[in-house]
Amino acid sequence: MDKQILSDYLKKKAIPVVIRKKKSYLTYEGIPDRYVYILKQGIIKTSVVTREGREFNLRYLNDFEIVSLFKDEYSQEVEAPFNVRVESEEAELYKIVRDQFWTDVNHDRQLQDYVKEYYRKNLMDTMKKMQQMLMNGKYGAVCTQINELYETFGIQTADGVLIDFEVTNEEIARFCGITSASSVNRMMQRLREDGALQSVERKLLVKNIEMIRENIIY
Known part of the structure; x- marks a missing residue:
């Protein structure tokens, strides 16, 4: 996607840009909301709550990107499909009244094309991740999530690729639909013993990404 179109x-x-602090919520699943948010800087997480009342994480965002855009062009308010929470110390976001945004989109062909591509990309990414989670079992699901963290937050160092964001085993469990964090602990320990991962000051250092990817069915 040509993000310059959105930036222009x-x-x-x-x-206007608003600043939100860590652990503050932008939207709550099922609660009416009348704004579109676009991440300028920071890290946010999207999640939903299952019927059993457990949180299931969807993804982290750390780049200039639309955060919450619901495909209802005419209502002033719509129910948010997921929770959006700030995970960095603070996040800067553009905040737009949604019906005004859709009016602008409908009068700008380039912006229309950008929004269509946004929906297409997010649909494909969601389908791909759900497929990986369903086909790979628990261990493969954990490896899938580590690979996603690697691609989102990875920074090359002399010793490997550092996932430059603190992610607990509890959070990884919520991404994988695993109820027990102790199960994730055992899988993470296995990856450490195999030499694929190393812990560095509460962050993960990926020593061998191919070893992790071998456990993912694409």
Whole structure:
């Protein structure tokens, strides 16, 4: 996607930026919301709550990207399909009244194309991840999530690729639909013993990403 199109729109319309602190929520699943948020800087997490009342994590976002855009072009408010929470110390976000945003989209062909591509990409990414989670079993699901963290937060160092964001085993369990964090602990220990992972100051250092990817069915 050509993010310059979105950037130019935000500048042209002088869309205001809001700052939210760590662990604050932008939206709650099922609660009406009347804004579109676009991440400028920081890290946020999307999640849903299962029927059993457990949280299931969807993804982390740490790049300039639309966070919450619900495909209802005419209502001033719509129910949020998921929770959105700030995970970095703070996050900067553009905040746009949603019906005004859709009016602007409908009058700008380039912006229309951008939004269509946004939906297409998010649908494909979601389908791919769900497929991996369903086909790989618990161990493969954990490896899938580590690979996603590697691609989202990975920084090359002399010793390997550092996942430059603290992620607990409890959070990994919520991404994988695993009820017990102790199960994730055992899988993570296995990866450490195999030499694929190492812990460095509460962060993960990936020593061998191919060894992790061998456990993922694509």
